Amino acid sequence: MAEVRGKLTRDIVIVGASVAGLHAARAAAKAAGGLSVMVIGKEVRPRYDRQPPPRTALTRPVDLDATTLRSLGRLRGEGVDLRLDARAVGLDPGRRELQLEGGTVSYGALVLACGCDPVVPALLTGRPKVITLRRRKDLLSLRAALADISVSVAVVGAGFGGGEVTSTLAGGGRTVSLIDVSPQPLGQFGSFVAESYLALHEEAGVAQYFGDGVVEVLEAGRSRLLRLSSGTLVPADLIVVDGGRRPATGWLASSGLTLRDGIVCDAELRAREGVFAAGDVARWFNPRYGTHMRGKHWANASEQGRLAGLNAARSVGGGITEICAAVPYVRSDQHGVRIQFAGFLSGDEWTLTQRTTDGSIVLYGREDELVGVLAFEHRALFVRLRAMLAGAVAWETAVELVGAAISTSQDKPRSPRLRRDPSRHGGETR
Template sequence: MSVLVVGASAAGLTTVEALRRKGFRDRITVLGAEYHPPYDRPPLSKQFLLGDWDESRTRLRPDTMLTALDAEFVLGDPAVSLSDHTVHTTTGRSLTADHVVIATGLQPRHLPGPPLEGVHVLRTLDDAAALRTSLVGQARVVVVGDGVLGAEVAATVCKLGLSVTLAGPQAVLMEAQLGPVAGKLLGEMHAAEGVGLRLGCAVDGLEDLDGRVSGVRLVGGEVLPADVVVVALGATPATGWLEGSGLRLDNGVVCDEYCRAADGVYAAGDVARWRHDDGLVRLENRTNATEQALCVAANIIGDHQPYRPIPYFWTDQFSTRIQVHGRPSADLTVAEGTIGERFVAHYRDAGRIVGVLGWNAPKQTRAHRDRNLAREGRI
């Protein structure tokens, strides 16, 4: 029995490692679109962009550990199609396996219009390296996007000593991820650190001078001057190569509760949308990528294990670590500590605790998660 993993990031690598730990000794092939060996994405917007880490520190595993997996890594050759259990690549390879795991992640959204010098997205290691180089010697940075990535980039750029403005349509920073109360608190922290916030402002387009970006145009006509623009408007599942495969594609690769998209075909990580209770769920975070990959590996070897996680994400901005277990709501009450400093709060929906927020309180947050969400897989 052979396994082909399409995607050489966290979900793909975790699938391979889990299979080997469970005693799977047959052939495993890992196909990656990038030339880089598996690396971690969360540090790209923080330690790597700040210059504290070099490329080697983003690596998920050293070469010795990758070699010990006894898997073939085929890197720098994106998948272009899937037919039955055969994946075809850009260079003309045809890779066939008994089980195929789709872990191709996301592709960033771009603003419409021609490419301009000084405009960046941040998804890959190469994206982060290009942005880091572009920031040198520049004065004014505009971040387009008020979600997790936009907020992290704005915080990092501010720490670099550059003037940074963040624009986005939400009423408060990271409202979709944190809810209105914690989002307002986060925005106040950014403003106190020197980040200019233009929230509730949709972006209409970019201004340029001789092919280089010169500003970000807001709906209504106002232009925010910019030497560098970072577009952080979210991302879409990387499923274009699966058109015509026969798989159901709808905001990701649609799977059953066992992360199975078809007989012998699984999906894990950001690209996977799986059945949970009466609906479909897709999660975009690092923790889900590894946890879902563990479930996929278990099901490949026959464990028949449904995937029922408690969603979790974290973000580090300035000197603050924010953690969320479960899901946010507008009803947020402090359960421990003092808001704005170190505290834990509960999100409620119709009186029931559906999420736990931690603000610089990792141990306490985990304790509240275990007591109140009770490992029920609430989403």
């Protein structure tokens, strides 16, 4: 659309035209007051919004342009120089120069919001009708294939994203299978959450295979089967992969930035003087938890984009830069049930589980503090608990709040008391 040729100069340059990049552009343009802002994105057309992921767009011919992240016209109206179909290929932070395929841009401050690339298992790489749902064309080809209800779908990878796609495609008589090599879904949240997730998909008629990896692809004309390690054969005319994602930092290898599963940066999202990072690619020092972490969800990308854009503008135009002390958060709607998590788990938490007729709440605690909360429905209660997590929350306070909220609601608890499970949970949220 608007590639870059020759040598240009801009006050603020942003690499990435998706969630974090476009939020950064908006914030920088608002804060910049006369500074020039440029966005570089390698896609020809901007990505569709993924929050909520384009569930309706998968099954119905909705206008994808109506679901894009931002009105590009509005950004341009705010003076942002938007260059799509332009790829960043190198960075010299000492000279403050960004190399693009066709030219160079000198900057005052740079925001790196280049996200992640999907990781497709080698066995599935390069095969037709294997879709990762990263790009607009993935979504369009999936939608076209789904017009025929006899087309079977196998979703490989049962995280929040895989579960969402599965819930969108299930029903109406289509054969939909969910496959994951790990023995239980969302394992880091404990066995109750895994069981609830399994039950949701089972009720919807989804065939589920956990602890079973794909070992062979058997192609037979239009039909295809996957052989799993257990020997089970799964119909898979179409395969949707929601496996791992790798930070898109290959092009920064010789930049001198610290790269460790993402771009390492400080609490203000600064990777080095004049360079900020935001979104899925940023491994930032979160002062709320005193450790580095990487967000992998929309809410993180939008908030960090806004903050990195603001800090970049202030680092050039003057003003106090801000820290990012966000509580990790993810939301996922599956089969009509909203699943939300907020917090940060390190693997040694205990849990309290409260089930009611229309949902459940799981509290995660460590050293007499609440460190996380996961809810199936119970939206209002979740909002309160999530807000509390911005600061230190005594475990007993959270337990009392949940007890009071449940007993004053119309829900009839299935068990009269909160259950305490000393089970272990692990890892960063996915």
